[in-house]
Amino acid sequence: MDDKNVLDRIHGLVDEEHKLRQQLGKGEISSSEEHARLKELEDALDQCWDLLRRRRAAREVGNDPNGEQAHSVNEVEGYLQ
Numbered sequence: 001m002d003d004k005n006v007l008d009r010i011h012g013l014v015d016e017e018h019k020l021r022q023q024l025g026k027g028e029i030s031s032s033e034e035h036a037r038l039k040e041l042e043d044a045l046d047q048c049w050d051l052l053r054r055r056r057a058a059r060e061v062g063n064d065p066n067g068e069q070a071h072s073v074n075e076v077e078g079y080l081q
Helices: 003-025 031-060 073-077
Strands: none
Touching: 003 031, 031 073
C-alpha cells in the first residue's frame, strides 16, 4: 500500500464518519450503532495515520517505505503519547 492508497483510505473513512453522523441526525441509525461504528472508524483511522507516519519516516532516513506494514489496533492504541 503506497502513500496515495493510505490517504485514499483515510479520506474514505472520514467520508463514512460524516455519513454516519448524517444518518444519526436523520434517525436512520441509533446512537449506539453510530458509537460502535465510529469506534471502528477511529481505530482504522489511527492505523492509517500511523502507517503513513512510519512510511514517511522510513523514507526520510533512506529506508524502503514499502517495508512498513499496518500495526494492529491494540499496538497503535497502546502507544504512549
